[in-house]
Amino acid sequence: MAQPALITDTIAPEQRALMFPTLTSDQIARIASHGRVRAVSAGEALIQPGDRSVPVFVVKTGRLNVIRIGGCGEQRLIVIHGPGSFTGEANTLLGRPALMRVEAAEPGETIELAREQMLSLVQNDTEIGDIIMRGYIYRRLQLISTGLGDVVLLGSMHCASTLRVKEFLSRNGHPYQYVDLDKEKDVEAILDRLHVSSKDVPVLICRGSTTLKNPTNEEIARCLGFNASIDSTHLRDVVIVGAGPAGLAAAVYGASEGLDVMVIEANAPGGQAGASSRIENYLGFPLGVSGQELTTRAFNQAQKFGAEIMIAEGAASLQCDSMPYRVKINGDVLVPARTIILAMGAEYRRPPLPNLSRFTGAGVYFNATPMEASLCGAEDVIIVGGGNSAGQAAMFLSKTVRRVYMLVRGESLASMMSRYLIRRIEDSETIEVRTRTEIVGLDGTNHLETVRWRDKNTGREETHAIRHVFMMTGAVPNTAWLGGCIALDEKGFVKTGPSLTQEDLAVRRWPLPRAPQLFETSLPSIFAVGDVRSGSMKRVASAVGEGSTAISLVHQALSG
Numbered sequence: 155m156a157q158p159a160l161i162t163d164t165i166a167p168e169q170r171a172l173m174f175p176t177l178t179s180d181q182i183a184r185i186a187s188h189g190r191v192r193a194v195s196a197g198e199a200l201i202q203p204g205d206r207s208v209p210v211f212v213v214k215t216g217r218l219n220v221i222r223i224g225g226c227g228e229q230r231l232i233v234i235h236g237p238g239s240f241t242g243e244a245n246t247l248l249g250r251p252a253l254m255r256v257e258a259a260e261p262g263e264t265i266e267l268a269r270e271q272m273l274s275l276v277q278n279d280t281e282i283g284d285i286i287m288r289g290y291i292y293r294r295l296q297l298i299s300t301g302l303g304d305v306v307l308l309g310s311m312h313c314a315s316t317l318r319v320k321e322f323l324s325r326n327g328h329p330y331q332y333v334d335l336d337k338e339k340d341v342e343a344i345l346d347r348l349h350v351s352s353k354d355v356p357v358l359i360c361r362g363s364t365t366l367k368n369p370t371n372e373e374i375a376r377c378l379g380f381n382a383s384i385d386s387t388h389l390r391d392v393v394i395v396g397a398g399p400a401g402l403a404a405a406v407y408g409a410s411e412g413l414d415v416m417v418i419e420a421n422a423p424g425g426q427a428g429a430s431s432r433i434e435n436y437l438g439f440p441l442g443v444s445g446q447e448l449t450t451r452a453f454n455q456a457q458k459f460g461a462e463i464m465i466a467e468g469a470a471s472l473q474c475d476s477m478p479y480r481v482k483i484n485g486d487v488l489v490p491a492r493t494i495i496l497a498m499g500a501e502y503r504r505p506p507l508p509n510l511s512r513f514t515g516a517g518v519y520f521n522a523t524p525m526e527a528s529l530c531g532a533e534d535v536i537i538v539g540g541g542n543s544a545g546q547a548a549m550f551l552s553k554t555v556r557r558v559y560m561l562v563r564g565e566s567l568a569s570m571m572s573r574y575l576i577r578r579i580e581d582s583e584t585i586e587v588r589t590r591t592e593i594v595g596l597d598g599t600n601h602l603e604t605v606r607w608r609d610k611n612t613g614r615e616e617t618h619a620i621r622h623v624f625m626m627t628g629a630v631p632n633t634a635w636l637g638g639c640i641a642l643d644e645k646g647f648v649k650t651g652p653s654l655t656q657e658d659l660a661v662r663r664w665p666l667p668r669a670p671q672l673f674e675t676s677l678p679s680i681f682a683v684g685d686v687r688s689g690s691m692k693r694v695a696s697a698v699g700e701g702s703t704a705i706s707l708v709h710q711a712l713s714g
């Protein structure tokens with residue numbers, strides 16, 4: 155049988171030049187001043203899959219082979235680095251465990267850079283930094299598109315947890331191979347081989363060795379070492395809670411201005427924006443940009459400057475009665491912080507419908523990304539909600555589905571949706587808007603099969619055989635974990651600066667002679683930005699603006 159080709163043989167020359175550039179002798183000399191020269195002998199293993207905080211090797215002479223070890227130990231040579239090439243991909247930058255083995259194919263000479271040396275080079279030498287960052291980002295995109303990584307996921311698209319796991323891996327930009335059990339002939343034999351049953355689906359095989367049955371996101375993050383290199387116990391200049399646009403902007407500005415930054419993210423980076431199929435009103439993107447692309451770039455940018463980002467670790471409580479403040483995560487771990495930026499955003503409201511949680515992921519969705527669209531095929535879908543996110547979802551889905559029913563509780567779209575979206579919806583032949591209409595019933599066995607809705611004017615109910623409902627119904631802030639530490643408004647959003655009353659400050663014993671600054675909460679040196687902040691604009695651009703502005707307030711707090 156023919157051997158699978160090297161990655162470099164399967165891509166266009168322009169892409170190859172971006173992914174595997176050849177450094178000039180001048181660039182290699184500059185890199186050498188940051189690291190150490192290391193001779194390698196034929197067959198010497200330099201990196202093993204699973205190694206943490208691995209170094210980067212720049213080849214001076216000889217060749218380095220990059221080998222992927224499959225689940226059953228099978229080996230596949232995927233890349234050969236010759237003189238002027240360098241090893242690594244996104245995990246090298248992130249300090250996460252290596253995905254591949256790197257070994258010397260012949261005797262030669264390399265420059266070895268420890269991860270910290272690589273980070274300092276990337277931050278301080280723009281030309282080389284750009285080459286390395288670009289190479290790593292394009293290599294990772296290639297691994298994602300070909301499913302070459304350290305994860306095999308066995309699942310069924312009729313299972314809500316499979317969707318969750320796929321979404322978690324995708325939104326974390328982690329490459330994985332998916333085995334669709336709905337399409338396999340002998341599912342029982344596959345499951346038997348892994349000593350699991352159909353009740354355990356989805357099954358995730360992590361680095362060929364650990365089999366996780368219907369794992370939580372936290373278990374996946376742990377198994378893949380997403381947080382392996384982060385020391386959560388040392389005192390940081392700023393701890394940012396939430397890695398949506400606001401938190402990521404704060405991380406980029408904070409880390410690039412020399413602050414010791416840690417971000418705690420309960421799920422995956424990107425927040426609500428990461429769930430947006432197309433953001434058209436963000437400055438500088440006249441053709442629009444997918445939320446995932448925008449926030450993945452921001453995530454990489456934050457990492458480049460040295461921010462540390464904990465994934466699938468939610469802040470569970472805040473210790474606010476003594477300094478330094480402490481954010482509790484992961485059971486008993488307390489993360490100490492000189493200052494805190496709250497950027498937890500908001501989540502879609504879950505209408506009080508019986509069966510809603512039963513069908514969540516099995517016909518009911520809270521995101522409208524290409525993944526959910528692929529589940530709908532050319533069927534009819536319902537979108538619940540009349541805001542901009544509902545409008546975008548309708549436009550996006552209308553390109554592939556047969557019919558989009560938009561169910562809106564109010565009289566019209568005009569009060570909540572941007573004019574340009576209303577115009578496009580009105581012009582679309584695929585979208586049908588039903589105002590003063592709400593869902594009253596969801597039914598089905600393993601998957602949603604029928605939806606009942608009511609016209610609020612006439613009281614008439616209709617049942618439709620529709621298998622896909624997108625809930626885009628306004629958001630509630632993620633502030634329950636703050637306990638009574640911080641003043642919130644009547645809807646639970648965090649009050650800051652001028653919106654804090656004398657009473658708010660008296661109740662929380664504001665200790666300073668000055669008033670809270672813009673974005674400062676009722677506790678000194680704790681700031682709130684983005685959608686979680688009372689009175690904020692609830693837009694990507696405003697979240698990014700607030701996150702970056704908060705960093706100047708952090709500087710003042712640290713120097714005060």
Ligand SMILES: Cc1cc2nc3c(=O)[nH]c(=O)nc-3n(C[C@H](O)[C@H](O)[C@H](O)COP(=O)(O)OP(=O)(O)OC[C@H]3O[C@@H](n4cnc5c(N)ncnc54)[C@H](O)[C@@H]3O)c2cc1C
Nearest residue numbers: 396398399400420425426427469499500684685692693694
């Ligand atoms: C489908 C959709 C489409 C949209 N389209 C647009 C658009 O086109 N243009 C536009 O300007 N805006 C758009 N928006 C709104 C925009 O996405 C939000 O305004 C923006 O994402 C807010 O950013 P944020 O960082 O404040 O909060 P979020 O994006 O909500 O991010 C908050 C993050 O905090 C995390 N978190 C929550 N609780 C905790 C905790 N306890 N511990 C740790 N982490 C926690 C969450 O997991 C999340 O990742 C859209 C929103 C949606 C849902």
